[in-house]
Amino acid sequence: MDQPSALEVMQGVEAPPSFNPHGWRRPSRPVVDVPRLFEELQAGSRKALGQAITLVESAKPSDRMLADRLLEMCLAVAGNSVRIGVTGTPGVGKSTLLEALGRHLLEDEGRKIAVLAVDPTSARTHGSILGDKNRMPTLSQHDRAFVRPSPACGALGGVAYQTREVIAVVEAAGYDTVFVETVGVGQSETLVHQMVDCFLLLLLPNSGDELQGIKRGVMELADVIAITKADGSHEIPAKVARQQVINALMYVKGHEPMPDVQLVSSVGATSGMDALWQSIAGFLDRQCAQGAFKARRSDQAVEWMSELFRQRVQISLTAAAYDQKEALAQKVRAGTLMPRPASDQLLQIWQESLLTEGNH
Ligand SMILES: Nc1nc2c(ncn2[C@@H]2O[C@H](COP(=O)(O)OP(=O)(O)O)[C@@H](O)[C@H]2O)c(=O)[nH]1
Numbered sequence: 001m002d003q004p005s006a007l008e009v010m011q012g013v014e015a016p017p018s019f020n021p022h023g024w025r026r027p028s029r030p031v032v033d034v035p036r037l038f039e040e041l042q043a044g045s046r047k048a049l050g051q052a053i054t055l056v057e058s059a060k061p062s063d064r065m066l067a068d069r070l071l072e073m074c075l076a077v078a079g080n081s082v083r084i085g086v087t088g089t090p091g092v093g094k095s096t097l098l099e100a101l102g103r104h105l106l107e108d109e110g111r112k113i114a115v116l117a118v119d120p121t122s123a124r125t126h127g128s129i130l131g132d133k134n135r136m137p138t139l140s141q142h143d144r145a146f147v148r149p150s151p152a153c154g155a156l157g158g159v160a161y162q163t164r165e166v167i168a169v170v171e172a173a174g175y176d177t178v179f180v181e182t183v184g185v186g187q188s189e190t191l192v193h194q195m196v197d198c199f200l201l202l203l204l205p206n207s208g209d210e211l212q213g214i215k216r217g218v219m220e221l222a223d224v225i226a227i228t229k230a231d232g233s234h235e236i237p238a239k240v241a242r243q244q245v246i247n248a249l250m251y252v253k254g255h256e257p258m259p260d261v262q263l264v265s266s267v268g269a270t271s272g273m274d275a276l277w278q279s280i281a282g283f284l285d286r287q288c289a290q291g292a293f294k295a296r297r298s299d300q301a302v303e304w305m306s307e308l309f310r311q312r313v314q315i316s317l318t319a320a321a322y323d324q325k326e327a328l329a330q331k332v333r334a335g336t337l338m339p340r341p342a343s344d345q346l347l348q349i350w351q352e353s354l355l356t357e358g359n360h
């Protein structure tokens with residue numbers, strides 16, 4: 001047969017000088033020069049931006065110290081942007097809209113745009129990274145745009161926590177418009193709502209009929225709503241859906257200022273981008289005028305602290321009292337111990353472990 005065997009194919013391929021030129025030990029990564037990294041980040045280096053985000057997302061304790069130093073520097077100059085959350089069911093058109101709206105903002109408004117994703121399913125699907133880059137060809141390549149897929153590991157709370165830090169990093173790098181795209185899974189909408197200035201909810205043209213099924217809480221969180229895919233045969237259903245959504249909002253939001261409900265089409269010639277941006281900008285302007293913009297960010301910062309504290313207590317509790325917790329859980333499961341005294345005991349074990357650890 002003409003087909004060469006694997007052995008023949010190997011012939012002529014030069015063997016590498018050694019299997020591992022560094023021996024068996026993996027070469028240690030060069031220590032990050034944090035002030036220099038920060039300087040390069042501020043100067044607009046994309047390489048530095050990538051490195052900074054990798055550092056911030058790293059789970060290694062030695063990286064954490066460096067990341068904290070970097071974040072301290074970033075936070076001192078961060079905050080000079082608008083942060084917009086974008087949510088909606090998978091397939092509603094979030095990424096496609098961000099490409100279309102992003103193009104509008106890049107070309108007509110001269111803005112610098114970062115798109116970050118919070119996707120609790122991305123660790124399982126692995127697909128969203130490629131998908132998002134394909135859906136956002138302009139933003140993926142433009143020198144004033146930056147697309148960051150969701151961190152692929154960790155619990156949702158952890159992913160959201162990292163995203164807050166990544167927001168600080170991209171802001172330090174001069175991005176003035178930060179979008180956080182999230183799927184409507186679990187608590188992700190609430191978590192993203194806690195890190196943005198404006199929360200945009202996307203609904204499908206047929207969702208008027210299905211509003212009952214949309215989580216009421218999500219409607220309450222929305223600052224601006226857009227009905228997507230208002231083109232072709234969807235155009236009329238989209239208009240109908242818009243009216244149904246406006247009607248439904250009366251019940252959800254009461255007499256508060258109603259969120260604008262816009263119609264958008266993100267494919268082909270696209271439509272509604274300018275009007276949608278006006279709605280977002282209008283909302284933010286009203287927030288600023290009422291002092292609500294700053295208040296919302298301050299509340300979010302305090303909530304962030306509390307959330308971190310909760311996470312850390314949880315981690316130290318699990319580390320200190322893991323065995324006892326399991327033993328107590330068995331008693332609670334068997335009904336021989338009530339949850340409340342069990343939690344008291346757990347608290348006591350934890351406090352004692354804190355004291356002994358403190359003495360080391
Ligand atoms: N006709 C039409 N299709 C759209 C529009 N926006 C998105 N799509 C399509 O809807 C599908 C899902 O879009 P995608 O942006 O990936 O949704 P995501 O999961 O919410 O990010 C893709 O096939 C898009 O081409 C639109 O405005 N009009």
Ligand SMILES: [Mg+2]
Nearest residue numbers: 094095096132
């Ligand atoms: Mg998407």
